[in-house]
Amino acid sequence: MQDTTVLSMRGICKAFPGVRALQDVDFTLRKGEIHALMGENGAGKSTLIKVLTGVYAKDAGEIFMDEIDKPISIKSPQEALNIGISTVYQEITLCPNLTVAENMFIGRSKDFFISWSARNKRTKEILENLGIPASPRQQLSNCSIAVQQMVAIARAVDMECKILILDEPTSSLDENEVQKLFRLMRDLKARGVGILFVTHFLDQVYEVCDRITVLRNGELVGAYEIKDLPKVDLVSKIMGKELDVLANIEKTHVQESLDREDKPPVVQVENLSSVSGIQPFDFSTTQGEVTGFSGLLGSGRSECVRAIFGADRITGGKIKVKGKSVKIRKPKDAMKLGMGYLPEDRKNDGIVADLSVRENIILALQIMKGFFRPFSRSQAEAFADEYIKLLNIKTASSNVPIGSLSGGNQQKVILARWLLTHPDYLILDEPTRGIDVGTKSEIQKLVLKLASEGMSITFISSEIEEMLRTCSRLIVMRDRKVVGELKDDEMTQGRIMQTIAGGAAKNE
Amino acid sequence: MNREITNTKDNKAAFGSMLKKIVRMNLFIPIACLAAVFVFNAFTNPDFFSIVYKVNSNGDGLLAGNLISVLNNASELVILAIGMTFITSASRGQDISVGACIAIAGAVILAVVADNMAYYQESGIRLIPVVLLGCLVAMAFGAFNGTLVAVFNVQPMIATLILFTAGRPISSWITGGLSPRVNVPALNAVGNVIPGMPIPTPIFFAVGCMLIAFLALKFTNIGLYTQTVGINEKSAKLIGLNPKMIKFITFVIMGVCVGIAAFLKVSRVGSIQYNYIAKDIEMDAILAVALGGNALSGGKFSLAGSIIGAYTIQALTTTLLANSVPSDALPAYKAVVIIILVAIQAPVVKEFARRNWSAFRRRREPSGKVVS
Numbered sequence: 001m002q003d004t005t006v007l008s009m010r011g012i013c014k015a016f017p018g019v020r021a022l023q024d025v026d027f028t029l030r031k032g033e034i035h036a037l038m039g040e041n042g043a044g045k046s047t048l049i050k051v052l053t054g055v056y057a058k059d060a061g062e063i064f065m066d067e068i069d070k071p072i073s074i075k076s077p078q079e080a081l082n083i084g085i086s087t088v089y090q091e092i093t094l095c096p097n098l099t100v101a102e103n104m105f106i107g108r109s110k111d112f113f114i115s116w117s118a119r120n121k122r123t124k125e126i127l128e129n130l131g132i133p134a135s136p137r138q139q140l141s142n143c144s145i146a147v148q149q150m151v152a153i154a155r156a157v158d159m160e161c162k163i164l165i166l167d168e169p170t171s172s173l174d175e176n177e178v179q180k181l182f183r184l185m186r187d188l189k190a191r192g193v194g195i196l197f198v199t200h201f202l203d204q205v206y207e208v209c210d211r212i213t214v215l216r217n218g219e220l221v222g223a224y225e226i227k228d229l230p231k232v233d234l235v236s237k238i239m240g241k242e243l244d245v246l247a248n249i250e251k252t253h254v255q256e257s258l259d260r261e262d263k264p265p266v267v268q269v270e271n272l273s274s275v276s277g278i279q280p281f282d283f284s285t286t287q288g289e290v291t292g293f294s295g296l297l298g299s300g301r302s303e304c305v306r307a308i309f310g311a312d313r314i315t316g317g318k319i320k321v322k323g324k325s326v327k328i329r330k331p332k333d334a335m336k337l338g339m340g341y342l343p344e345d346r347k348n349d350g351i352v353a354d355l356s357v358r359e360n361i362i363l364a365l366q367i368m369k370g371f372f373r374p375f376s377r378s379q380a381e382a383f384a385d386e387y388i389k390l391l392n393i394k395t396a397s398s399n400v401p402i403g404s405l406s407g408g409n410q411q412k413v414i415l416a417r418w419l420l421t422h423p424d425y426l427i428l429d430e431p432t433r434g435i436d437v438g439t440k441s442e443i444q445k446l447v448l449k450l451a452s453e454g455m456s457i458t459f460i461s462s463e464i465e466e467m468l469r470t471c472s473r474l475i476v477m478r479d480r481k482v483v484g485e486l487k488d489d490e491m492t493q494g495r496i497m498q499t500i501a502g503g504a505a506k507n508e
Numbered sequence: 509m510n511r512e513i514t515n516t517k518d519n520k521a522a523f524g525s526m527l528k529k530i531v532r533m534n535l536f537i538p539i540a541c542l543a544a545v546f547v548f549n550a551f552t553n554p555d556f557f558s559i560v561y562k563v564n565s566n567g568d569g570l571l572a573g574n575l576i577s578v579l580n581n582a583s584e585l586v587i588l589a590i591g592m593t594f595i596t597s598a599s600r601g602q603d604i605s606v607g608a609c610i611a612i613a614g615a616v617i618l619a620v621v622a623d624n625m626a627y628y629q630e631s632g633i634r635l636i637p638v639v640l641l642g643c644l645v646a647m648a649f650g651a652f653n654g655t656l657v658a659v660f661n662v663q664p665m666i667a668t669l670i671l672f673t674a675g676r677p678i679s680s681w682i683t684g685g686l687s688p689r690v691n692v693p694a695l696n697a698v699g700n701v702i703p704g705m706p707i708p709t710p711i712f713f714a715v716g717c718m719l720i721a722f723l724a725l726k727f728t729n730i731g732l733y734t735q736t737v738g739i740n741e742k743s744a745k746l747i748g749l750n751p752k753m754i755k756f757i758t759f760v761i762m763g764v765c766v767g768i769a770a771f772l773k774v775s776r777v778g779s780i781q782y783n784y785i786a787k788d789i790e791m792d793a794i795l796a797v798a799l800g801g802n803a804l805s806g807g808k809f810s811l812a813g814s815i816i817g818a819y820t821i822q823a824l825t826t827t828l829l830a831n832s833v834p835s836d837a838l839p840a841y842k843a844v845v846i847i848i849l850v851a852i853q854a855p856v857v858k859e860f861a862r863r864n865w866s867a868f869r870r871r872r873e874p875s876g877k878v879v880s
Contacts, residue, residue: 311746332748343746352740354808359732366729367748374729417747 012061086156146177272317295477340418353403408435582822583710591762600806601664608675613770632694643767650763699775
């Protein structure tokens with residue numbers, strides 16, 4: 001029973017223009033197991049799920065279900081549902097203004113006449129059966145997020161799914177709610193449902209999962225029994241280096257940090273917390289220093305820097321800039337204090353797609369300069385041309401919309417936007433994500449050059465080598481908490497991973 | 509022989525690329541729409557373009573003709589199209605309370621003037637505070653709309669539906685349900701002609717507003733900010749903009765436009781009928797924005813396009829009237845033409861045209877290749 005395979009995917013390939021999102025990936029899900037799918041951003045997790053649920057058509061490979069030797073084809077999410085594959089997404093995709101019972105049955109019946117009393121009764125049965133604290137007639141939006149998640153799961157269960165995909169269901173839940181959800185997952189597992197669990201929280205994986213499949217850069221790293229894989233190994237698998245190899249890697253770049261000790265910090269924060277729910281943290285940086293926030297995705301790296309920049313509303317703590325206490329209520333306050341912030345999500349938070357490269361470059365400086373003092377066209381063009389040349393941005397002219405450039409060049413434009421404001425402290429959140437190798441190293445070199453000219457920089461990257469190459473000090477985070485700080489000799493891949501995984505750091 | 513062919517081919521290619529450039533121009537379609545209306549007139553009614561110098565009953569000389577009447581009658585619409593363009597760009601929605609707000613502001617202006625007509629008959633300067641009052645009232649209602657949209661995140665069309673519904677009753681309440689009639693020379697001069705000036709006064713107001721708008725685009729960042737907010741609000745926030753404030757301001761700007769348009773409207777006839785004044789003008793203003801090649805989903809805009817769109821709509825109305833379409837049937841005719849104008853701008857149609865055009869070119873290519 002335990003070893004019956006409910007789903008197996010063989011040699012799945014999927015390419016998008018310019019990216020090979022999945023290359024020859026295998027995945028097996030057994031009946032009655034909770035299987036974690038892990039990997040950093042861009043590893044191919046969501047692509048794999050979308051292939052499985054029929055959102056994307058696979059380029060190659062086969063999918064089998066129930067140990068039947070005939071490959072099945074899934075052309076649409078509806079078809080996936082029909083053969084018993086249900087998905088519950090991170091964002092609730094139910095209708096908040098309908099009742100629980102309505103949400104349970106919506107879109108599932110083609111009958112014209114329906115009996116709501118029967119449906120309410122049936123819903124009540126299911127909810128009680130699964131121990132979900134909700135009433136059928138309750139409006140969904142009145143339930144907590146966790147209960148809404150559970151209703152979505154209950155809906156999937158009632159549709160007799162054999163495979164349940166949970167895509168980061170816990171990211172917006174608190175500890176208590178997570179436990180409730182886990183109880184439900186274990187319950188379903190006992191009923192023989194195969195659960196595919198996508199999450200970034202290490203502790204949760206070890207608490208509830210049986211096996212782990214790790215993806216990296218669209219390739220399969222491996223599938224492991226949870227008891228055979230210590231946390232540290234898992235972190236190294238996700239990040240892409242074997243630990244024993246790592247220990248011997250010599251640092252390519254060690255910055256002098258001795259003479260910085262006596263300099264006053266450019267930015268210093270104490271006990272800072274924000275609405276994003278990070279644990280209060282301390283941080284400071286001196287002139288010309290490159291600091292890094294390291295941790296897995298969702299560990300709170302971005303939330304920390306967003307709090308410093310005022311992008312998330314600050315709920316407590318102190319910020320000092322060059323020794324003076326300051327209040328940062330909104331990004332403009334931070335900008336006036338000489339900060340810049342290149343956001344993680346270039347497409348949604350960074351570029352203004354329809355505006356030209358020129359306008360995108362001058363935006364931040366223009367906003368600081370003021371509403372009634374626009375730059376003349378020639379001045380704006382001079383700025384744009386200067387930075388296009390300086391950063392080697394490949395564009396036909398400064399007049400084309402930024403949306404038409406490649407990802408790497410878009411990123412350089414955003415970088416130019418902030419460099420133009422000549423900040424004292426520049427935050428770069430994943431500046432190298434999703435861009436080509438050449439541009440990556442260009443950006444790294446630029447970061448070091450700017451630091452040597454006296455700019456303080458915080459550099460965040462999922463790629464640990466990149467962090468080692470550029471940063472002189474690393475703040476390590478796990479589960480929205482700062483768990484360690486590493487500098488100089490302590491900065492090795494092994495050490496970082498141990499700190500991320502927890503445990504080893506305490507032995508210092 | 510061969511050489512000649514390549515030469516003509518090069519010329520053709522050069523001409524083709526020039527044509528392509530013109531077609532790709534942002535304002536190509538708005539201008540083409542306006543031109544289409546004029547071309548239609550050139551064939552059916554060449555008199556449309558004649559402008560004559562006439563002396564009216566007061567002994568004042570003035571220019572008359574269909575073109576002048578297009579420019580004159582489009583004035584309010586042009587002014588409103590400016591405000592609508594900013595709102596569309598920043599809030600990704602439209603204000604449908606414009607006509608109703610004109611009724612309110614117009615009622616305020618007329619009520620004040622009617623209250624003490626003799627005072628205002630003496631000197632035109634005394635009208636200025638009244639106009640400012642009208643603008644202020646309209647700005648207050650604009651601020652109401654703007655608050656709903658920016659602070660409470662109500663969809664613009666729903667937010668402005670409130671005043672769309674309530675505006676005309678409010679107007680009726682201000683005038684006490686009556687239609688006050690005023691006879692003030694200065695007001696008449698604003699709505700029609702200033703004695704001695706051969707061009708209708710509303711045209712000056714429209715030109716003035718356009719001028720102010722273009723100067724604002726040049727000497728402030730209003731264009732850059734509204735577009736940034738409309739394209740990517742999250743991004744705008746992270747570079748220090750306050751999207752709420754900017755959306756709010758666009759609605760207040762619309763208030764100014766409404767105030768001026770209301771002043772022109774009541775000046776034309778010296779009276780107000782709260783149920784008919786500026787009826788459906790909001791739809792024409794929205795249409796002007798759309799005809800100007802601007803996406804109603806906000807973001808990038810061309811103010812010139814909206815203004816051309818406004819004149820196109822008025823030219824269309826005047827054309828239909830000149831072709832003796834009964835005024836009751838006018839909206840139906842207008843609708844037909846507008847379907848065509850909007851359809852040719854639709855991306856689907858553009859894509860279809862492009863595909864067929866290149867297929868057409870390909871079909872012609874082989875004959876050329878055979879010769880060479």
